[in-house]
Amino acid sequence: MKHINDYFKQLKFYTKRYLSKSLFSSRMLLRWLLIGSGVGLIVGTIGSLFSHALAFVNAFRAQYPLLILALPIGGLLIVFLYRFFKNTGDKGTNMVIASIHSSTGIPFKMAPLIFVSTVITHLCGGSAGREGAAIQIGGSIANRLGKIMKLNEDDQHIIIMCGMSAGFSALFGTPMAAAIFAMEVVTIGIMQYAALVPCVTAAMIAHFVADFFQVLPETFVVAEVPEMTAVAFFKMIPFAVLVGGVSIAFCIILHTAERLYKKFLKNPYIRIFAAGCIVILLAVILRTDFYLGSGMNIIEHIFETGDTEIYTFLLKMIFTALTLGAGFKGGEIVPSFCIGAAFGCIVAALMGLPAALIAACGMVGVFCGVTNCPLTSLLIAFELFGFEGMPYYLITIAVSYRISGYYGLYRSQKIMYSKTEAQFVNISAH
Numbered sequence: 001m002k003h004i005n006d007y008f009k010q011l012k013f014y015t016k017r018y019l020s021k022s023l024f025s026s027r028m029l030l031r032w033l034l035i036g037s038g039v040g041l042i043v044g045t046i047g048s049l050f051s052h053a054l055a056f057v058n059a060f061r062a063q064y065p066l067l068i069l070a071l072p073i074g075g076l077l078i079v080f081l082y083r084f085f086k087n088t089g090d091k092g093t094n095m096v097i098a099s100i101h102s103s104t105g106i107p108f109k110m111a112p113l114i115f116v117s118t119v120i121t122h123l124c125g126g127s128a129g130r131e132g133a134a135i136q137i138g139g140s141i142a143n144r145l146g147k148i149m150k151l152n153e154d155d156q157h158i159i160i161m162c163g164m165s166a167g168f169s170a171l172f173g174t175p176m177a178a179a180i181f182a183m184e185v186v187t188i189g190i191m192q193y194a195a196l197v198p199c200v201t202a203a204m205i206a207h208f209v210a211d212f213f214q215v216l217p218e219t220f221v222v223a224e225v226p227e228m229t230a231v232a233f234f235k236m237i238p239f240a241v242l243v244g245g246v247s248i249a250f251c252i253i254l255h256t257a258e259r260l261y262k263k264f265l266k267n268p269y270i271r272i273f274a275a276g277c278i279v280i281l282l283a284v285i286l287r288t289d290f291y292l293g294s295g296m297n298i299i300e301h302i303f304e305t306g307d308t309e310i311y312t313f314l315l316k317m318i319f320t321a322l323t324l325g326a327g328f329k330g331g332e333i334v335p336s337f338c339i340g341a342a343f344g345c346i347v348a349a350l351m352g353l354p355a356a357l358i359a360a361c362g363m364v365g366v367f368c369g370v371t372n373c374p375l376t377s378l379l380i381a382f383e384l385f386g387f388e389g390m391p392y393y394l395i396t397i398a399v400s401y402r403i404s405g406y407y408g409l410y411r412s413q414k415i416m417y418s419k420t421e422a423q424f425v426n427i428s429a430h
Helices: 002-063 065-084 093-101 110-123 131-148 153-172 175-184 193-212 230-264 268-286 296-305 312-324 333-351 355-371 374-385 390-403
Strands: 414-417 424-428
Touching: 002 065, 002 110, 002 131, 002 153, 002 193, 065 110, 065 268, 093 131, 093 153, 110 131, 131 153, 131 333, 153 175, 153 193, 175 193, 175 374, 230 268, 230 312, 230 333, 230 355, 230 390, 268 312, 296 333, 296 355, 312 333, 333 355, 355 374, 355 390, 374 390
Parallel strands: none
Antiparallel strands: 414 424
């Protein structure tokens, strides 16, 4: 009888503990579903407005190509805005990433400043992307929402990641990749899975909101995908090594341009004005505005025609470095896609493989190399190009990730584990 009583006592104890844990987990699930939905709704709405604003100014600039002459003046206006609102220490996406590593706050004024400044950059023809700006907008807004809700420091980090996911998702239309990107980009080798439900929720809600506001997601047709054979596999390996090298080159050129600008042109007004003039001069010398803007026009041209010039990827690197290194605002993600697509397109003929397929491989390979985010890259490939070519994308991503070493766009990014050995390294990307 005593044993039976002891058994029922233990059963009661464990049942109570299980129910208590289940209730706590359910409450936390509901809490983060609500928070993620709120972040997705707000950031998705603002991100949709941002997307339409960029579409409008890019179409307007296409009608009036001489707007490129206003680039130096636009640069002066950007510097003035950041100085007027006392945000001269802004480090863009690096600041958002750093805020997740530490208790460093993100000023709310980052959101309107990056919004307006990116619109100015695109209007005047600066070579810059948009997803980086969307990540900053999302992170800034989410940080403010977390302060209003009085979240603790750990939860504050999670809600910032929610904002990053929502901003990326609203603008690019890849919610699965957006959800994982915010978790993966912060600390390479360690993912904060506590943020999985919040980031997925925020990314999906932002995607639905963007769809409601008719923000069209990016998709590209890869019509021809040969069967993956041993021959194709061994063709892809050296190509992926080269893609990793292109990723390193882009990071080096971008960071070197920024360093040289600051070394020789210490005054930010002179620096950005001079950069605007250099971009104009280069466009005049080349007699084309093909390399201005985010580079989406180049990507679309490649997928439509299967052709591009052999130097396209290098010129896009230079134009982007000249623009962003001087202080113009935007992002590096679409330019990295453009660089990868152009490089893949010119190598495809040498490999005897379809241009669209190898351009797609180049896009996700360079993105992986510059962000150090292989899982996100794989999901982007799936959402942009479909599943059929996944073996080709996977090989490119895996090798590019390995080859690109500790280089990266974001210096606040922490690489916790070595890419080549099972070792804890805890270093910053460079």
